Amino acid sequence: MKNWDVLCIFMVVRLASVFLVQTFFVPDEYWQSLEVAHGISFGYGYLTWEWRAGIRSYIYPLIFSCFYSLLKYLQFDDPLLLIYGPRILQALLSAYADLCFYQWCGAKKWAVFSIATSWFWFYTGSRTLITFECALSTIALSKFPWLGKGKDENLKFIWIVAILSVIRPTAAVIWSPLCVYHLMITKYKISSLIITRYIPISLIVLAASILLDSLSHGYFIVTPYEFLKFNIIQDVGTHYGSQPWFWYLSAGFPAILGIHFLPFVLATLVVIKHRSVHPNELALLGTVVFSLTVYSFLPHKEFRFLLPLLPIALFISSRFLSVWSRKASNVMLWTVALILFVGNVGPSYYLGYVHQRGTLDVMGPLREIAIKDPKNTNLLFLMPCHSTPLYSHLHVNVTARFLTCEPNFNNTSGSYVDEADQFYSSPSVWLRRNYPANGTLPSHIICFDTLKPMISDIMSRYKTTHEIPHTNFPTSRVGYNVLINERIGN
Numbered sequence: 453m454k455n456w457d458v459l460c461i462f463m464v465v466r467l468a469s470v471f472l473v474q475t476f477f478v479p480d481e482y483w484q485s486l487e488v489a490h491g492i493s494f495g496y497g498y499l500t501w502e503w504r505a506g507i508r509s510y511i512y513p514l515i516f517s518c519f520y521s522l523l524k525y526l527q528f529d530d531p532l533l534l535i536y537g538p539r540i541l542q543a544l545l546s547a548y549a550d551l552c553f554y555q556w557c558g559a560k561k562w563a564v565f566s567i568a569t570s571w572f573w574f575y576t577g578s579r580t581l582i583t584f585e586c587a588l589s590t591i592a593l594s595k596f597p598w599l600g601k602g603k604d605e606n607l608k609f610i611w612i613v614a615i616l617s618v619i620r621p622t623a624a625v626i627w628s629p630l631c632v633y634h635l636m637i638t639k640y641k642i643s644s645l646i647i648t649r650y651i652p653i654s655l656i657v658l659a660a661s662i663l664l665d666s667l668s669h670g671y672f673i674v675t676p677y678e679f680l681k682f683n684i685i686q687d688v689g690t691h692y693g694s695q696p697w698f699w700y701l702s703a704g705f706p707a708i709l710g711i712h713f714l715p716f717v718l719a720t721l722v723v724i725k726h727r728s729v730h731p732n733e734l735a736l737l738g739t740v741v742f743s744l745t746v747y748s749f750l751p752h753k754e755f756r757f758l759l760p761l762l763p764i765a766l767f768i769s770s771r772f773l774s775v776w777s778r779k780a781s782n783v784m785l786w787t788v789a790l791i792l793f794v795g796n797v798g799p800s801y802y803l804g805y806v807h808q809r810g811t812l813d814v815m816g817p818l819r820e821i822a823i824k825d826p827k828n829t830n831l832l833f834l835m836p837c838h839s840t841p842l843y844s845h846l847h848v849n850v851t852a853r854f855l856t857c858e859p860n861f862n863n864t865s866g867s868y869v870d871e872a873d874q875f876y877s878s879p880s881v882w883l884r885r886n887y888p889a890n891g892t893l894p895s896h897i898i899c900f901d902t903l904k905p906m907i908s909d910i911m912s913r914y915k916t917t918h919e920i921p922h923t924n925f926p927t928s929r930v931g932y933n934v935l936i937n938e939r940i941g942n
């Protein structure tokens with residue numbers, strides 16, 4: 453297939469996901485990118501503690517901020533453009549990364565099929581998230597001087613790896629085994645490669661990122677260093693939940709691969725059995741094992757952290773499928789393709805379109821409320837912290853408050869309880885303390901239906917105007933529906 457045709461397929465799939473994927477995945481999609489960009493471009497936007505502490509690089513939000521500022525300059529800053537524009541930009545980058553993946557796999561049809569059907573990549577490929585790093589990582593993999601790739605040893609990937617590492621230092625976990633592999637197979641002298649390439653490129657990228665971040669933060673700061681300090685030394689990640697050590701193996705990794713896990717396991721067996729003829733695949737498998745091992749040591753685990761491993765796993769499985777398909781009958785081919793396709797459409801549809809969509813859908817009515825009467829609108833979100841986006845989706849400077857869940861910075865040992873936990877331990881007490889009877893109440897309270905009976909006191913002064921479906925699997929703090937409750941009278 454021609455590159456252009458393949459790129460068109462990928463663009464269609466990724467752009468479709470912009471509009472089909474309508475659910476909430478993780479708060480960072482909004483709070484670590486769009487919200488920050490909105491603040492830079494429009495002067496209001498909530499900065500989470502990560503930004504106040506300076507553990508994040510501004511590189512990614514600045515891309516969207518440029519886009520937002522352009523819209524502002526053209527007086528074209530429609531909220532829907534602010535919401536969908538960044539996702540379209542991300543989708544285009546993801547589509548380009550898909551093309552790179554295809555070329556990396558040796559231009560095989562199964563490569564197109566595997567990456568285009570992968571449910572988790574469909575689910576995340578147009579989100580403003582670690583998706584950016586996954587796309588860059590895939591582009592770097594395609595530029596990497598793999599064994600047998602030809603005479604010219606292309607070293608451009610080192611630039612991308614350096615950029616990835618300053619954006620999120622954990623990228624080094626995936627890339628250090630690959631860089632070691634590069635040093636093992638390179639035609640250059642190792643010492644000269646390190647001295648003339650690795651070190652200078654790292655220093656240039658690091659200096660540029662320090663400059664960018666220091667300018668954005670307004671003072672000298674090395675964000676990767678602050679990131680490591682907070683996450684490893686102070687272990688703040690654990691505040692956001694911890695899973696057992698085997699979680700990535702038992703749940704995380706199989707889940708993100710979905711049904712592609714089966715060909716991946718078969719491919720792994722083949723690679724291990726014939727390891728002498730698959731040096732590249734073996735290095736990639738080693739990378740997967742190494743990354744999963746290191747990540748398993750960190751108590752805070754999330755599906756999305758594994759995203760950059762997805763293209764690596766799909767590379768291994770799609771090459772296996774290509775070899776297998778040469779000998780397979782047509783019936784077998786179509787059966788396997790159909791099973792893989794259906795096995796991916798299921799989770800894509802349910803998780804992308806049904807599960808957890810209320811907290812995004814609620815932003816539409818809230819925006820209308822805010823536009824209608826910005827002065828008298830005062831939103832209170834009584835939900836787990838960062839359950840919804842905020843100003844990037846409202847695009848109106850109204851007063852809004854939500855329950856925060858900041859980690860314990862003072863290291864006061866013992867009984868630190870964040871605001872959301874305080875609220876949930878006794879909602880009515882928290883409300884009486886924060887909204888005394890003689891003070892003004894918020895104009896709108898946004899909460900899950902499961903909370904409503906627990907705050908019936910204050911609810912007697914509100915009427916529910918919207919009931920928006922959210923999930924079929926409620927938990928103690930997340931209900932079936934999201935409610936908008938409007939204050940009655942003044």
Ligand SMILES: *[C@@H]1O[C@H](CO)[C@@H](O)[C@H](O)[C@H]1NC(C)=O
Binds near residue numbers: 495496
């Ligand atoms: C947004 O509203 C807050 C509070 O009313 C105000 O202090 C701030 O200046 C406003 N920002 C902009 C850019 O309008």
